[in-house]
Amino acid sequence: MLLRRLFKRPENRVLYTRELIRQMYTIGVGSIGIVIIIAVFSGAVTTIQTAYQLIASWISKSVIGAIVSDSSLLELGPTITSLVLAGKIGSSIASEIGTMRVTEQIDALEIMGINAPGYLIGPKILAALLTIPLLIVLSIGLCTAGGMVVGELTGIITYRQFVEGARSSFQAYNLFFSMTKAITFSFLISSISAYQGYYVEGGSLEVGKASTQAVVYSSVAILAADYILAQLLL
Amino acid sequence: MIEILDITKQFGQKTVLHSLSARFGPGEVSMIIGSSGSGKSVLMKILVGLFAPDVGKVCYGTSDFFSLDIGGKTEIRKQIGMLFQNSALFDSLNVEQNVLFPLQMFGKQSVRQQLERVNHCLERVGLSGTNAMHTSQLSGGMRKRVGIARAIALEPRYLFCDEPNSGLDPLTSIKIDELIREITLESGITTIVNSHDMNSVMEIGNHICFLFRGKILWTGSKSNIMKTDCRELNDFVFATAFLKQLRTLNTD
Numbered sequence: 001m002l003l004r005r006l007f008k009r010p011e012n013r014v015l016y017t018r019e020l021i022r023q024m025y026t027i028g029v030g031s032i033g034i035v036i037i038i039a040v041f042s043g044a045v046t047t048i049q050t051a052y053q054l055i056a057s058w059i060s061k062s063v064i065g066a067i068v069s070d071s072s073l074l075e076l077g078p079t080i081t082s083l084v085l086a087g088k089i090g091s092s093i094a095s096e097i098g099t100m101r102v103t104e105q106i107d108a109l110e111i112m113g114i115n116a117p118g119y120l121i122g123p124k125i126l127a128a129l130l131t132i133p134l135l136i137v138l139s140i141g142l143c144t145a146g147g148m149v150v151g152e153l154t155g156i157i158t159y160r161q162f163v164e165g166a167r168s169s170f171q172a173y174n175l176f177f178s179m180t181k182a183i184t185f186s187f188l189i190s191s192i193s194a195y196q197g198y199y200v201e202g203g204s205l206e207v208g209k210a211s212t213q214a215v216v217y218s219s220v221a222i223l224a225a226d227y228i229l230a231q232l233l234l
Numbered sequence: 235m236i237e238i239l240d241i242t243k244q245f246g247q248k249t250v251l252h253s254l255s256a257r258f259g260p261g262e263v264s265m266i267i268g269s270s271g272s273g274k275s276v277l278m279k280i281l282v283g284l285f286a287p288d289v290g291k292v293c294y295g296t297s298d299f300f301s302l303d304i305g306g307k308t309e310i311r312k313q314i315g316m317l318f319q320n321s322a323l324f325d326s327l328n329v330e331q332n333v334l335f336p337l338q339m340f341g342k343q344s345v346r347q348q349l350e351r352v353n354h355c356l357e358r359v360g361l362s363g364t365n366a367m368h369t370s371q372l373s374g375g376m377r378k379r380v381g382i383a384r385a386i387a388l389e390p391r392y393l394f395c396d397e398p399n400s401g402l403d404p405l406t407s408i409k410i411d412e413l414i415r416e417i418t419l420e421s422g423i424t425t426i427v428n429s430h431d432m433n434s435v436m437e438i439g440n441h442i443c444f445l446f447r448g449k450i451l452w453t454g455s456k457s458n459i460m461k462t463d464c465r466e467l468n469d470f471v472f473a474t475a476f477l478k479q480l481r482t483l484n485t486d
Contacts, residue, residue, distance in 0.1 A: 008304075011308075011339050011340065012338060012339045012340070014338075015338055015339055099325070100325075103320060103322060103325075104318045104319070104320060104322040105322050105323075105324055105325070107284055107318070107322065108316065108318060108322040108324075110283075110284060110311075111282050111283070111284070111311060111314055111316045111394075112311060112312075112314075112336050112339065112340075113307070113308040113309075113310075113311030113312050113314075113340070114339060
């Protein structure tokens with residue numbers, strides 16, 4: 001029902017576009033910092049732990065590069081980043097919309113004749129669909145780079161060996177799979193959080209609860225979708 | 235003119251409004267009064283289309299609001315201005331942007347004309363020069379005024395005010411009441427005020443509906459509200475110790 005209301009014709013395209021750009025900035029630019037930190041450290045730790053587990057001398061060190069780059073592409077980049085973004089963006093969307101609900105700002109929009117879900121939720125979902133996949137591409141790149149730099153600095157694996165391993169294991173299909181996950185997770189985070197915020201009843205306490213629920217439900221949905229997509233596409 | 239016909243509303247097993255009928259005319263301030271839980275807010279939400287009644291009609295002029303399609307409802311809504319109890323200003327926007335918002339969304343004027351209209355509305359409510367202020371910097375009275383400026387930005391034919399005096403000191407309340415009355419008279423709009431503030435009723439109430447447990451028990455004007463023999467209305471009107479004393483003195 002709520003999603004259906006998103007697809008009505010906007011009352012004013014300029015205002016909707018302005019809101020989309022604002023949301024893209026909040027969701028996209030506002031999350032770059034946390035994505036960089038998570039990605040670099042995930043890659044670094046994966047390199048060290050993979051090297052720790054591969055103790056057989058006959059296994060080429062370039063395998064570490066293959067494992068770290070594939071893990072970044074298939075799981076660390078899309079899933080871990082999305083789980084972190086569910087916490088950051090999901091709670092922000094739910095609390096923003098929830099606060100507007102309990103302070104009657106959504107009622108004010110509806111009385112003005114504005115399609116409130118279309119104006120409030122539509123740009124958020126679209127902004128998430130446009131920016132989160134880009135954040136995930138950034139995350140995949142930084143995760144791989146983080147693993148490579150730490151490998152070189154600690155003497156585990158040279159840049160050359162790492163790149164050799166990464167190149168040998170790269171498959172274009174994995175990138176397609178990763179982007180499918182990115183788009184699915186973006187939709188889940190933004191729509192579940194918006195729904196939780198939109199139907200809040202009560203006051204500030206309920207807004208807080210909705211915000212927590214948004215994070216929990218989005219995270220569970222991401223993990224479930226992760227399993228389903230892996231089962232279907234791999 | 236707004237007319238409600240036989241409005242009934244239930245939430246679960248509880249009937250909140252029982253077959254209400256009333257007529258609210260243009261150029262006058264109609265007041266819906268009653269104690270907390272009497273159904274005032276539900277009636278107001280039905281009037282502005284946020285709740286649909288289980289039975290009955292809400293007619294704006296000759297149009298039955300709830301039988302209109304979405305386009306028809308939007309056209310009516312463009313003619314409605316509403317002042318909310320907590321003003322419901324958009325937090326992410328400043329004063330000017332709040333008043334400008336409905337004009338940008340629906341107005342067909344140029345940007346310059348829209349800004350002129352914003353300045354006119356702000357001047358009308360006594361808030362000239364506050365354009366750049368953020369809503370968090372405003373006092374309760376100022377928030378109400380910005381709410382009124384936003385409500386009248388599109389020159390509505392219908393103005394709804396939900397508890398316009400709540401949380402305000404007596405002097406600010408009187409100013410807000412005067413503003414509502416002046417705007418109603420100037421533009422000949424149909425104004426409906428939901429309140430339990432008797433000062434407000436005596437200041438601006440041209441036409442009064444008293445709601446008690448979801449029923450309209452009494453209708454009349456401010457001139458005959460003090461002389462009514464409706465016991466429930468008397469209990470409501472003379473609820474404060476001060477008014478009780480005044481009534482005793484008058485009787486003596």
